Amino acid sequence: MSRIDAWRAATETKMRSPKSWWRFAAPKEFFWLTGKLVPGFGWAAALLAVVGLYAAFFVAPSDFRQGEVYRVIYIHVPAAWMSMIIYLAMAFWGIVGLTLNTRVSFILAHALAPTGALWCFVALWTGALWGKPTWGTYWAWDARMTSQLLLMFLYLGYIALVHSIEDPRRADRAGAILAIVGSLNVPIIYFSVQWWNTLHQGASVSLTKAPSMATVMLVTMLIMTFAAWSYSIAVALARARTMVLLREAHTDWAQKAAAAMIAKREAE
Amino acid sequence: MEWGSWSAFWAMGGKAPFVWGSYFVTGALIAFEVLQLLLWSRRVAARVAAAAQWNAVDEASEPAKEPE
Amino acid sequence: MIALFLAVLRREALLAWRSRADTLVALTFFVIVATLFPFGVGTDERLLRTVAPGILWVTALLAVLLTLPRLFEHDWRDGTLEQLLLSAEPAPVWLGAKLLAHWVTTAVPLAALAPLLALLYDVEPVVYGWLPVTLLLGTPMLTLIGAVGAALTLGLRASGLLLALLVLPLFVPVLIFGVDAVASARAGAPFAAQLALLAGGSLAATALAPWGCAAALRLAVE
Numbered sequence: 104m105s106r107i108d109a110w111r112a113a114t115e116t117k118m119r120s121p122k123s124w125w126r127f128a129a130p131k132e133f134f135w136l137t138g139k140l141v142p143g144f145g146w147a148a149a150l151l152a153v154v155g156l157y158a159a160f161f162v163a164p165s166d167f168r169q170g171e172v173y174r175v176i177y178i179h180v181p182a183a184w185m186s187m188i189i190y191l192a193m194a195f196w197g198i199v200g201l202t203l204n205t206r207v208s209f210i211l212a213h214a215l216a217p218t219g220a221l222w223c224f225v226a227l228w229t230g231a232l233w234g235k236p237t238w239g240t241y242w243a244w245d246a247r248m249t250s251q252l253l254l255m256f257l258y259l260g261y262i263a264l265v266h267s268i269e270d271p272r273r274a275d276r277a278g279a280i281l282a283i284v285g286s287l288n289v290p291i292i293y294f295s296v297q298w299w300n301t302l303h304q305g306a307s308v309s310l311t312k313a314p315s316m317a318t319v320m321l322v323t324m325l326i327m328t329f330a331a332w333s334y335s336i337a338v339a340l341a342r343a344r345t346m347v348l349l350r351e352a353h354t355d356w357a358q359k360a361a362a363a364m365i366a367k368r369e370a371e
Numbered sequence: 372m373e374w375g376s377w378s379a380f381w382a383m384g385g386k387a388p389f390v391w392g393s394y395f396v397t398g399a400l401i402a403f404e405v406l407q408l409l410l411w412s413r414r415v416a417a418r419v420a421a422a423a424q425w426n427a428v429d430e431a432s433e434p435a436k437e438p439e
Numbered sequence: 440m441i442a443l444f445l446a447v448l449r450r451e452a453l454l455a456w457r458s459r460a461d462t463l464v465a466l467t468f469f470v471i472v473a474t475l476f477p478f479g480v481g482t483d484e485r486l487l488r489t490v491a492p493g494i495l496w497v498t499a500l501l502a503v504l505l506t507l508p509r510l511f512e513h514d515w516r517d518g519t520l521e522q523l524l525l526s527a528e529p530a531p532v533w534l535g536a537k538l539l540a541h542w543v544t545t546a547v548p549l550a551a552l553a554p555l556l557a558l559l560y561d562v563e564p565v566v567y568g569w570l571p572v573t574l575l576l577g578t579p580m581l582t583l584i585g586a587v588g589a590a591l592t593l594g595l596r597a598s599g600l601l602l603a604l605l606v607l608p609l610f611v612p613v614l615i616f617g618v619d620a621v622a623s624a625r626a627g628a629p630f631a632a633q634l635a636l637l638a639g640g641s642l643a644a645t646a647l648a649p650w651g652c653a654a655a656l657r658l659a660v661e
Contacts, residue, residue, distance in 0.1 A: 160380070161372050171384035175393045182397070201654075221400055229393040236389050256608040263604055267595050273658045277591045280655050281605065284587055287647075288609050291640075295612035299619065338404060345412040348419055358423030361416040368413075 107202060114203045128205040130347045131356050137344040144337035151330035158323040175233040176320075181328040182225040183247075185335055186254060187289070189219030193261070194286035197279025207347065209275035212282060213265055214343035218335050220258035226251050246300040250293045257285045271350065440532055447533040451540030461509065462544055469502040469549055473556045484561055491560035492570060492621035499549045499574055500581060500610055506545045507585040507606070508599045511656065515593055521660045530653035538586055538649070546578035569624045576634060577617040579641035583648035584609050590655035613640065
């Protein structure tokens with residue numbers, strides 16, 4: 104226990120030191136930093152999305168087996184990846200928050216949740232629309248689709264829990280515990296669903312034997328993935344920034360920053 | 372990828388509802404999230420700035436706490 | 440440490456005996472829901488035999504879920520929980536006793552009742568034996584994961600619904616391996632692996648869940 108306390112004390116010191124990266128764990132510094140980062144990631148996301156969409160529709164060829172409908176892959180796969188990565192990121196920030204007592208870490212975890220849920224829904228939705236013309240069904244109890252659905256439930260549970268706790272301190276920590284328990288379970292769920300799926304092979308469709316992708320398709324998918332990644336960072340940081348402002352509403356710097364934001368908008 | 376014509380592009384080889392259904396719903400969700408975030412952050416900024424004014428009023432008008 | 444464990448165990452057993460009506464409600468729920476299914480899916484004997492392991496497992500799982508909200512509710516209201524959290528002993532000691540008592544008074548009766556309900560589905564003899572065994576091996580995981588959920592939602596509005604939302608997705612692996620063990624036994628296939636996974640999962644949950652549960656309870660009483 105004392106080692107963690109020492110660690111926390113060291114973090115506190117680092118947070119106050121003007122040269123350390125740790126200073127961004129202080130709400131005021133975090134607010135300033137995200138003010139610089141959000142537009143950057145936002146523009147990067149827009150640019151990558153334009154390039155990626157152009158490549159997806161005008162550079163990448165038709166698939167020789169699926170025709171044009173395979174183009175759903177350029178949002179489906181990045182969305183599925185993002186939904187998984189964001190859940191792990193939430194658990195990561197939960198662990199950081201619980202061990203180091205940094206409030207901004209919890210806020211980051213909260214801020215990631217809606218975006219992760221959005222990607223999770225997009226992955227399910229596009230999976231269903233892709234499944235109908237290729238497999239003849241909107242939904243198959245395929246291992247990946249089922250795991251994705253359960254991940255959606257985990258996101259909804261996290262959001263519901265955090266929203267129904269009024270005390271922010273408890274909401275932060277309870278959310279972190281749930282995200283950690285959930286992320287420990289994600290691989291178990293995937294393994295069990297895979298096990299279950301191989302037993303009930305009748306209706307299911309094997310996705311694993313996908314033909315190797317052409318390089319141009321792979322590159323396009325990577326561009327779209329980076330676009331989704333930049334977008335998620337931009338949106339999560341913007342949301343976290345607003346949450347910080349709201350939580351620090353009683354402080355002098357937050358009130359000045361809010362007034363500055365309004366003045367800047369009116370000047371434009 | 373040569374589409375030949377815009378109508379061929381929009382038809383997506385006869386799979387238009389599936390392809391565009393995926394892309395437009397994703398786009399709409401993203402647009403909704405960005406818009407909602409923008410409006411919410413403005414509301415929060417307005418509220419926090421208003422809190423500052425209230426504090427200033429409090430400090431000006433209340434030199435001492437009223438006895439209960 | 441052992442004294443505290445035994446004291447809490449004795450107290451919980453006594454409380455469970457005094458509020459035995461609660462246990463009976465969960466058992467009655469198990470019986471009623473299990474009898475609802477034939478009304479829904481029809482009385483084709485072959486179909487009922489096929490779905491019996493799944494139905495009885497899902498119904499037992501829901502019955503366990505039903506008992507979870509009152510796991511800490513009473514102790515939280517009368518301040519016992521705060522006293523226990525303040526005690527010098529590590530929380531997993533008394534939590535272990537509490538959860539063991541809860542499991543024995545809720546899950547074990549469900550497992551004992553399961554073969555009787557299986558009778559209604561006219562299952563093969565092998566199912567009568569293995570269904571309760573899988574329930575006994577798997578339900579510790581349900582109680583332990585459920586306890587973390589109960590601690591997280593303690594004292595919140597609509598906590599029962601929220602608890603269901605939090606823990607049901609996490610119950611899926613337990614359900615899969617539990618049902619699969621019974622289904623494999625029916626089909627004459629080997630099922631030692633499923634039993635080992637259930638037992639291993641319950642052991643892992645025993646080692647990990649009390650810590651998460653204790654952390655969540657500390658938040659609830661702050």
